[in-house]
Amino acid sequence: MGDLRFDGRVVVVTGAGAGLGRAYALLFGSRGAKVVVNDLGGGRHGDGKSSSAADAVVEEIKRNGGTAVADYNSVVDGEKVIKTALDNFGRVDVLINNAGILRDKSFARISDQDWDLVHAVHLKGSFKTTQAAFPIFKKQGYGRIIMTSSNSGLYGNFGQANYSAAKMGLVGLASTIAIEGAKNNIHCNVIVPTAASRLTEDILPPDLYAELKPELIAPVVAYLCHESCTENGSIIESAAGWAGKCQIIRSNGSLLRTKITDGVSVENVRDKWQKVTSMSNAEHLDSIQEATGALMTSLDSLRSGEVKDEEVDVYNFTQKDIILYALGVGASLKNPNELKFIYENDEDFSALPTFYIMPAMQAMFTSSKLESAIPGKTVSLAQILHGEQYIEFLGEVPKEGKLFSKNSIVEVLDKGSGAAIVQNIETFDEQGNLLIRNQTVAFVVGAGNFGGSRTGTKAIPCQSKPPRVPDLSLTDKTTIDQAALYRLSGDTNPLHIDPNMAVVAGFKQPILHGLCTLGFSIRLLVRAYAGGDPSFVKACKARFMKPVIPGQTLRVDFWREGSRIHFETSVVETNTVVIGGAYVDLNSVKVMEPINNSVSAPALESDAVFQFIIDQVKADPNKAKSIGGVFLYKITKNGKEAKQWTMDLKNAKVYEGAPEGKPSTTLTIADEDFMLLAQGKLQPQAAFMKGKLKITGNIMLAQKLAPILKANAKL
Numbered sequence: 001m002g003d004l005r006f007d008g009r010v011v012v013v014t015g016a017g018a019g020l021g022r023a024y025a026l027l028f029g030s031r032g033a034k035v036v037v038n039d040l041g042g043g044r045h046g047d048g049k050s051s052s053a054a055d056a057v058v059e060e061i062k063r064n065g066g067t068a069v070a071d072y073n074s075v076v077d078g079e080k081v082i083k084t085a086l087d088n089f090g091r092v093d094v095l096i097n098n099a100g101i102l103r104d105k106s107f108a109r110i111s112d113q114d115w116d117l118v119h120a121v122h123l124k125g126s127f128k129t130t131q132a133a134f135p136i137f138k139k140q141g142y143g144r145i146i147m148t149s150s151n152s153g154l155y156g157n158f159g160q161a162n163y164s165a166a167k168m169g170l171v172g173l174a175s176t177i178a179i180e181g182a183k184n185n186i187h188c189n190v191i192v193p194t195a196a197s198r199l200t201e202d203i204l205p206p207d208l209y210a211e212l213k214p215e216l217i218a219p220v221v222a223y224l225c226h227e228s229c230t231e232n233g234s235i236i237e238s239a240a241g242w243a244g245k246c247q248i249i250r251s252n253g254s255l256l257r258t259k260i261t262d263g264v265s266v267e268n269v270r271d272k273w274q275k276v277t278s279m280s281n282a283e284h285l286d287s288i289q290e291a292t293g294a295l296m297t298s299l300d301s302l303r304s305g306e307v308k309d310e311e312v313d314v315y316n317f318t319q320k321d322i323i324l325y326a327l328g329v330g331a332s333l334k335n336p337n338e339l340k341f342i343y344e345n346d347e348d349f350s351a352l353p354t355f356y357i358m359p360a361m362q363a364m365f366t367s368s369k370l371e372s373a374i375p376g377k378t379v380s381l382a383q384i385l386h387g388e389q390y391i392e393f394l395g396e397v398p399k400e401g402k403l404f405s406k407n408s409i410v411e412v413l414d415k416g417s418g419a420a421i422v423q424n425i426e427t428f429d430e431q432g433n434l435l436i437r438n439q440t441v442a443f444v445v446g447a448g449n450f451g452g453s454r455t456g457t458k459a460i461p462c463q464s465k466p467p468r469v470p471d472l473s474l475t476d477k478t479t480i481d482q483a484a485l486y487r488l489s490g491d492t493n494p495l496h497i498d499p500n501m502a503v504v505a506g507f508k509q510p511i512l513h514g515l516c517t518l519g520f521s522i523r524l525l526v527r528a529y530a531g532g533d534p535s536f537v538k539a540c541k542a543r544f545m546k547p548v549i550p551g552q553t554l555r556v557d558f559w560r561e562g563s564r565i566h567f568e569t570s571v572v573e574t575n576t577v578v579i580g581g582a583y584v585d586l587n588s589v590k591v592m593e594p595i596n597n598s599v600s601a602p603a604l605e606s607d608a609v610f611q612f613i614i615d616q617v618k619a620d621p622n623k624a625k626s627i628g629g630v631f632l633y634k635i636t637k638n639g640k641e642a643k644q645w646t647m648d649l650k651n652a653k654v655y656e657g658a659p660e661g662k663p664s665t666t667l668t669i670a671d672e673d674f675m676l677l678a679q680g681k682l683q684p685q686a687a688f689m690k691g692k693l694k695i696t697g698n699i700m701l702a703q704k705l706a707p708i709l710k711a712n713a714k715l
């Protein structure tokens with residue numbers, strides 16, 4: 001791509017005698033433009049007048065081989081400034097409104113004169129020059145205009161009320177000119193510079209001042225004014241060799257009434273205030289039409305009576321959110337089959353099922369319903385512990401985009417030591433299909449004894465674990481930074497990171513999010529019982545029994561009952577159950593399928609023995625691989641061989657029939673024992689311990705395999 005030139009273009013730069021204006025004029029002059037160097041030659045307070053500043057810049061441009069003329073008019077006489085361009089060069093293509101003065105005073109001390117002068121130069125001056133140039137631009141079907149605003153205008157600045165107001169006025173002026181000029185190829189953009197100039201030399205710290213060279217901003221302005229640049233109506237901030245775009249954003253807001261016939265009371269506003277001001281789903285709107293369009297949509301839903309007391313919370317997410325969540329619940333490259341949760345280009349890239357609790361959490365956090373849920377009490381976040389969670393999938397969930405959630409409190413129970421608030425959250429896609437049902441029980445410590453009922457009907461019940469030793473146990477360690485990482489997925493409750501807040505809530509130190517512990521547990525469950533495929537999960541329920549401290553080791557015990565997997569999570573260091581009454585319902589159980597799907601799946605659905613062994617292989621393929629070997633698994637009936645499978649530990653494969661070649665090891669079990677195993681009346685590990693599950697052949701392999709079986713048997 002070639003250099004960006006301005007040959008044949010006439011550029012007017014106001015206030016070009018020094019600072020930014022001079023840098024613009026010199027740059028345009030060096031790029032082939034004919035430049036009108038406007039400068040009244042006044043001081044920075046708008047006092048005095050001299051022609052030397054503009055003349056010096058014109059001389060400099062000419063010395064460098066460029067073309068320029070000086071103009072000494074005040075920008076308030078904008079038509080005279082533009083006339084200079086027409087008289088000398090016969091046209092005008094680019095107008096840079098840069099001239100400005102300061103009359104800084106604290107608001108209480110601003111005089112009418114301070115106000116009027118600043119407005120006259122910045123706002124009226126930019127209006128007058130643009131007013132003169134605009135018809136010419138229109139006629140020639142080309143024009144580029146720059147308005148100069150300031151961070152003082154965008155954010156306010158002590159002592160600059162007059163200047164801030166004028167500078168923000170220029171943003172409005174530019175926005176409308178951009179709309180009106182667009183069809184004639186007239187672009188109008190705003191530059192928000194922070195530069196070392198006459199205006200700022202004794203205002204900015206010296207080390208910053210030294211880096212704020214106008215020459216570092218001039219190329220940004222020049223690019224905005226080039227014919228190849230399509231930017232229009234934008235606010236571009238630039239300083240110190242950096243540039244960025246600024247936009248005004250609007251919160252998702254909240255309807256303040258539920259029926260079109262209702263009025264709005266001050267209390268309605270108070271009750272919705274958190275939602276009104278929540279910026280979590282804030283968006284930039286491109287036009288006034290878009291802004292009024294959004295209002296019309298709100299009105300339509302009021303008219304059609306679609307708005308119940310439920311507010312709709314929009315959860316906007318990308319693949320990055322899915323990955324951040326997975327890392328927050330311990331997904332790791334340590335487990336090669338978890339790459340799909342943390343790498344967006346993996347062909348099976350997926351979200352862990354518990355990720356889809358996040359929209360519900362956001363809906364609850366942005367709603368103010370919980371605060372006033374207990375009669376006569378105000379609930380504060382510091383009192384809330386996550387009590388229980390349920391999630392159920394009703395449709396295929398997206399991997400990025402928007403999800404819409406409605407939450408409602410369905411029951412408030414008086415548990416004595418606290419109050420249990422049951423909330424249902426329904427999550428929909430953009431087409432309005434119900435995809436996810438969540439239910440959260442928030443346990444509000446110390447908020448009991450309010451005279452409410454202890455038992456209710458709305459909470460989805462927990463389920464007791466089967467009365468036998470677990471079928472499988474998997475462990476994983478949380479890190480000391482687990483909560484610090486997990487909270488980035490949206491639950492920024494300080495209880496999990498701020499030691500002082502933890503003390504206020506009655507804990508010695510910050511505790512882990514209940515949902516983080518749940519995420520760990522379900523991740524392990526998906527690995528062991530769903531072949532790593534999260535879409536197998538239909539529903540999940542769990543109760544948080546005791547807190548977990550980041551850094552503790554979690555052990556998850558599993559019991560399979562058909563397609564329901566009961567589980568219980570404990571902290572290994574303290575041997576304390578932290579999640580109980582929990583289960584996952586799977587669409588089907590994938591545990592019986594070969595790990596490597598290059599081998600066809602045997603129909604082993606009821607084969608408990610196989611499940612046990614495959615669980616071992618699947619739970620830790622690396623360990624299985626390190627044991628190595630190919631072994632045969634035989635079922636005997638009346639002392640004769642009845643069925644056989646091959647387990648290829650080296651390649652982590654399981655398939656029906658005998659292996660090719662000689663197996664290194666053979667496991668044998670009698671049919672009657674196998675039946676007991678299949679019915680769950682004899683535990684696989686117990687069978688091994690009692691010698692009913694025999695290992696012959698390669699004793700070395702058997703010896704290596706035995707500790708895995710035994711280790712599990714001990715738990």
Ligand SMILES: CCCCCCC[C@@H](O)CC(=O)SCCNC(=O)CCNC(=O)[C@H](O)C(C)(C)COP(=O)(O)OP(=O)(O)OC[C@H]1O[C@@H](n2cnc3c(N)ncnc32)[C@H](O)[C@@H]1OP(=O)(O)O
Nearest residue numbers: 364385386387388415417442443493513514544545546547
């Ligand atoms: C806005 C969003 C909403 C949700 C936001 C969540 C925000 C997050 O940032 C917060 C968190 O993640 S907190 C961390 C995770 N949670 C925990 O650590 C809580 C662990 N549980 C406990 O400490 C106790 O069970 C405890 C303290 C909860 C209860 O213990 P006790 O007071 O000793 O109660 P107990 O005597 O055992 O039982 C009394 C009655 O309460 C019921 N109950 C007990 N634990 C419950 C629980 N976890 N959930 C729901 N109900 C529970 C009991 O069943 C009993 O009732 P009943 O007699 O009728 O059976």
